[in-house]
Amino acid sequence: MGMTLTEKILARKAGVEVLKPGDFIEIEPDLGLANDITAPLAITGFRKAGGKTVKYPERVFLVPDHFTPNKDILSAEQVKILKSFAEEYPGIHFFDQGEVGVEHALLPEIGAIQPGMVIIGADSHTCTYGALGAFATGVGSTDFAGFLLTGKAWLKVPSSIRVVFKGDLQNWVTGKDLILNLIGKISVSGARYKALEFSGPVIDALSIEGRLTMANMAIEAGAKNGIFRVDQKVMDYCSVKAHQDQFNFDADYKTESEDYERTVEIDVTGLRPQVAFPHLPENVRNAEDGRQIKIDQVVIGSCTNGRIEDLRLAAEILRGKRIAKGLRCIIIPATPRIYTQALNEGLFTVFLEAGAVISPPTCGPCLGGHMGILASGERCLSTTNRNFVGRMGHRESEVYLASPATAAATAVTGVITSPEQVEAVPGNRITKGDARDY
């Protein structure tokens, strides 16, 4: 039996010929990240363990994105811990306000992520980087402290599920709809402890942004990591050349179906825009089933759907329209670069004229932090990734998850609305939606 893509990347890192699911390995990851919530605990652990040096400071990324701009004294104190730690150990990458964006949008954008890397992050959505052909998985603060001290981490090799997407994608059906559909089919624990490997003609045609959205939500199916094969789009996106020695693309992609625990085939022909209803990402239905549900707030942003393509998609629908009376629409470009790009492309004018609010890059409302918290009984349709009880505010509020197109259509009508039910006005610079060829 051969090895899957995930197993091959881990075997190379562990310096062994063969790995099988269930093996424990101790490795030195190529990159580790933590944020304003998880890094303070790790730094405390580092100090308690008598840490005097950081093993590989240049591999360490500290991204205080969750409560930025600092929402109160306590969160400002947390960021101060990160900042002084980065000052104490030169080489550590630290991003202050003005540079900081949502970590999983920021790191791929600045070129920190390369195919074939092994990455641990003290944040569950670290799995996002699998879109670029890296093995990337979420860990905890103590794991991160161990990485600071020794440069090491322990991992159990996951078995892999192969998901093949086939068929013809309809207009307005995006990477978000594909991943929601999959989670609806296999449940929030359907890939627990496992790798999800995405492939098939639909994936080949999908943009990098769409793939990042899908890999991001692998954790919502319980997966350890999500992974995509590296094609020309990934090579271009990452400007890959230097790393080709690390990564033997041809050999890595020769896998057999028996290497996988199972294969899930999804025919996307006829798939409609999807919405996950409260309170689990697996409660997935067609967007048009939500026509009776009145929405109080729409959020477009986050590590799932706060990239430029997402904002363009939303603008295509919001152009020349008004947000429904009584609904708040909050738009959060995920990084300063995306923010600038949206500004230069004139998307902000579209959003502001429609009556939306534009937030600085932050996680903010995605985790119920700040910048758009829900009151009791309020309902939010959001492009984020979790709709647990109390996730965005009061325990009696509700969160519905959908694509930026569905979110924008809903913002216009005030009830959950499939994008095809609203007339779109493409602008000069608007590219096609993220699940279509570009």
Add this chain to the structure above:
Amino acid sequence: MIIKGKVYKFGNDINTDEIIPARYLNTSDPEILAKHCMEDTRPGFADLVEPGSIIAAGHNFGCGSSREHAPLAIKHTGIACIIAASFARIFFRNAINIGLPITESAQLVDRIKEGDRISIDLDSGKIDCPGGEVLSVPPFPEFMRAIISRGGWLPYLKGL
């Protein structure tokens, strides 16, 4: 190591936002976190826990975010052990890494009710249920037992 205590029962897919809502994550002080443990899913939980108690839960306990604040909050309410039908991956490793004993048993949750008293021997994997029934759970692999016996991942690394 034997843990004897009162059982608090939880269902499937208990997520980290339920265990400790993100609005309290602007601190990592375990005592403050413990006060808000399970606040949205079972208000008043923190005040109710008898030290040394056991959580028995269904599948996929601890799904959601990577926040180590979740097992930390539970530990500091006085919960001594969690037995669930299954755990979400990051929660599982976080609990091991901070030295909170957790183990998987698919049978337990259906055989007990809230408030029952049970005992678990972590070394042999035997769980004594009310009414005399004994369940056994598979022992941890050696590698993980070494981490637990040294009191967590950091002490383990230090001892290498």
